[in-house]
Amino acid sequence: xxxxxNLQGRDFLSLQDFxxxxxxxxxALAKDLKSRQKKGGLQPLLAGxxxxxxxxxxxxxxxxxxxxxxxxxxxTALFLSSQELQMGRGExxxxxxxxxxxxxxxxxxxxxxxxxxxxxxxxxxxxxxNGLTDLLHPCxxxxxxxxxxxxxxxxxxxxxxxxxxxxxxxxxxxxxxxxMGLNLAVATPPSHRPLPGVVAQALANAEQSGSxxxxxxxxxxxxxxxxxxxxxxxxxMGQEKEQAARRKIFAPxxxxxxxxxxxxxxxxxxxxxxxxxxxEITAQVLEGKQSVVLDQAENRxxxxxxxxxxxxxxxxx
Ligand code: CP
Ligand code: NVA
Numbered sequence: 001x002x003x004x005x006n007l008q009g010r011d012f013l014s015l016q017d018f019x020x021x022x023x024x025x026x027x028a029l030a031k032d033l034k035s036r037q038k039k040g041g042l043q044p045l046l047a048g049x050x051x052x053x054x055x056x057x058x059x060x061x062x063x064x065x066x067x068x069x070x071x072x073x074x075x076t077a078l079f080l081s082s083q084e085l086q087m088g089r090g091e092x093x094x095x096x097x098x099x100x101x102x103x104x105x106x107x108x109x110x111x112x113x114x115x116x117x118x119x120x121x122x123x124x125x126x127x128x129x130n131g132l133t134d135l136l137h138p139c140x141x142x143x144x145x146x147x148x149x150x151x152x153x154x155x156x157x158x159x160x161x162x163x164x165x166x167x168x169x170x171x172x173x174x175x176x177x178x179x180m181g182l183n184l185a186v187a188t189p190p191s192h193r194p195l196p197g198v199v200a201q202a203l204a205n206a207e208q209s210g211s212x213x214x215x216x217x218x219x220x221x222x223x224x225x226x227x228x229x230x231x232x233x234x235x236x237m238g239q240e241k242e243q244a245a246r247r248k249i250f251a252p253x254x255x256x257x258x259x260x261x262x263x264x265x266x267x268x269x270x271x272x273x274x275x276x277x278x279x280e281i282t283a284q285v286l287e288g289k290q291s292v293v294l295d296q297a298e299n300r301x302x303x304x305x306x307x308x309x310x311x312x313x314x315x316x317x
Contacts, residue, residue: 044074
């Protein structure tokens, strides 16, 4: 098949599978689509195409931004709850992948085990997009890179401090920042550090990009001189039984006005949402002047439109 761009037909399971140059192409198209949409123009880059969206966990932003994004690109999206698919009754992933590939042009999935997305991608003949697993949340970080670039005018050398749980968002942030030359300090309790394998990948990326990656237990140390302070929920989807214990473990990692003061009045406050006020972030900081959380949420739409147009369509970056 002749390919219009080298992202066409690819899966998007992890930022690690894409080069810095390819991520720059995605971000540039996202910016372009965003500015064209603001001027009121429709961009039918995926006219007649269909995206299947399988959800095994709840979602507000991911579901709506993918659905609206497909519509704005002239295509359509199908919301498929795994409970209502035969997959929920035990139909193998590989059969689901092969059958869906006969109907649709792309599959987005939000699930628990990362191996499920990998298996789906292995057996699907259409691009598969990771809409969040227990391990990674690459679509979120793609949108966040767009937000940081818009606000700071650059990515290279920007210092991001992440405080809280070493979870899926922390993992994708590690991979995305280290690829794109941002410096990242991650502060977590010793018991909830990011996985060593992901940290090793980030350190290897950092060697290439010139970024600095630093893991600590101390949130104050992490946020020193930070341009961006980022956090996420303490209890991720699927961990609800641990909620009470997690509230205690993560209490010193809350983003509050004291922590923000350490970074300074210019630091951007980021959170992928949903947020739990009074847990990982105070209401004052979440809703304060430095917060860009709604820009992050909006940019899910623009970043994913670029992603879908490049993977499923013939758009050029
Ligand atoms: N940030 C994010 O992925 O939000 P949803 O869970 O609402 O999709
Ligand atoms: N870490 C969170 C992110 C939600 C968007 C979770 O997995 O629930």
